[in-house]
Amino acid sequence: MNITTSWEALQDKRFRWFFVARSTSLVGTSMAPIALAFAVLHVDKKASALAMVMTGRTIALVVFLLIGGVISDRMPRRLVIQMSHGLTALTQGFVAWLIISGQATIPMILVIECINGAVSAFTMPSMQGLVSQLVEPRLLQQANALMSFSRYGTQLLGPVIAGIVVAGPGAGWALAVDSATYVIAIVALARIALPAAVRRTSSMVADLREGWHEFASRTWLWVIVVAFGALNAMQMGAWGVLGPYIAKTNPDLGVRGWSLVVSAQAAGAVLTTFVLMRTHLRRPLRSGMIGVALMAAPIFVLGVQPATLVLVPIALVAGMGMEVFGTGWSVAMMENVPEHAQSRVWSYDMLGSFIAMPVGATVFGWLAAAADPRTVLAVTGVAYLVIALGTLLVPSVRNLGRVSSIAAKEDSLVE
Structure with a gap:
């Protein structure tokens, strides 16, 4: 297999736009833990406050995960992802504004991050289900390897960006950048054309x-x-x-x-x-x-x-x-x-x-x-x-x- 063939999955326009969207949102996702941690600690310096916010987010994710799987099989997966990204952009942007304006409280952040956790329960099953709709079956391994490359690469890059922004303008602005990555991903996903989903009764x-x-x-x-x-x-x-x-x-x-x-x-x-x-x-x-x-x-x-x-x-x-x-x-x-x-x-x-x-x-x-x-x-x-x-x-x-x-x-x- 030559070098060109090893990147063949990206020659499909639909998967290429999905790769761009996923990579961009993953930059935000990899920034979020650091940005959110310092944002919470900016409001309340107790470790228990951070633990409460992160636990709340995880619980919300678990509670809604099976529902997210059902919705992702009933509706067009691209649309589910776009709607989820839109809510994530709004909620992370709102937390960013609260931090920057000095109006944030731990209960406010907890509620918003629980919403984020619930939204993720719809995003993740949709993402996994969408890949097989975008590439030929013979390219599934290559496509998944490319997605792994994106995931691990952004895990190395995202925290660095988050650290620079947190150390400079502050944690609120890092969350604002996180919010913006989801807006870019929504635009990229709009370039993907898929057949209409089969209506389920x-x-x-x-x-x-x-x-x-x-x-x-x-x-x-x-x-x-x-x-x-x-x-x-x-x-x-x-x-x-x-x-x-x-x-x-x-x-x-x-x-x-x-x-x-x-x-x-x-x-x-x-x-x-x-x-x-x-x-x-x-x-x-x-x-x-x-x-x-x-x-x-x-x-x-x-x-x-x-x-x-x-x-x-x-x-x-x-x-x-x-x-x-x-x-x-x-x-x-x-x-x-x-x-x-x-x-x-x-x-x-x-x-x-x-x-x-x-x-x-x-x-x-x-x-x-x-x-x-x-x-x-x-x-x-x-x-x-x-x-x-x-x-x-x-x-x-x-x-x-x-x-x-x-x-x-x-x-x-x-x-």
Whole structure:
């Protein structure tokens, strides 16, 4: 496969405009946590205030996620995304104005961010369901690799922009920039032409039931989602909570070393997107779960040898493995779940993840106080490996291949 072919998905005007819209909004999304954190702390310097705002946003997201999946399958997904982006632009812009004008209060910010969380519950299933409508089936892996490149790239760029703006004009102006990115994304999405959505006459309850059937009838799908309930809880707790704690208390790592480790993980994912644009995964879930298992290594090493020079290369490889799973999972879902049920099935998948992460943060916070954190990390690393590789004992996970016609076309493009 030559270089031109590896970017073939972007030659389709519809996907190209979607890529522009998604990349632009992701810049805002990656800026938001830093901008919002400093905005809240500008109003109330207590960490509990920030925790309350972030928890409220997450709860609203979880509550509305399944409804978001139903709406995204009933209405044109482009329209759902545009409406969601419009509400996000308005709410983030309003918070920005409140901060800049000095009128913000924590209750005001909490209410607005709960609205933002609810809006995200419609955006995310629509985004995932829309990709398969924009590119040929044989280009799904490449398109998803490109989206991953955009996501990880903006995760590196967005916080830098947010930090510069927060340190300069202030957190309110950073939120204003975040708001503007969604306006630009709305304009880009308007350039995408799609066939009219099929009108559904069934009730929302019937649609939810149908989505559950599509989810539960595929063993490989629910096995992976259940496994990731545990894996996401472990990763959030061990990597997201105990990681910074160990870094701060260990002179061989430190805050600067930890930032390098996290950046290395993201860099590994970015590098892998280039490989996945030019090759294809014959067994996307088998490759993906082997890739996921690599994350066990940095969690384990963080417990037994928390040193920057040791962790950076291990985190780099783990990031590569996680991206293999991310792209493989998206391809498996988009090829094997009917287009009319895509958003609902994605919403069930996302629900498992979003519930697991705060649970993991809470449990591991308690474990860190009740036991030696480094021992907890070492044990977690082993458990993570066992669960990740244990999914391969399920035949449909281990053997799920690509749709034969798509695989044949991809083979013809490989040199």
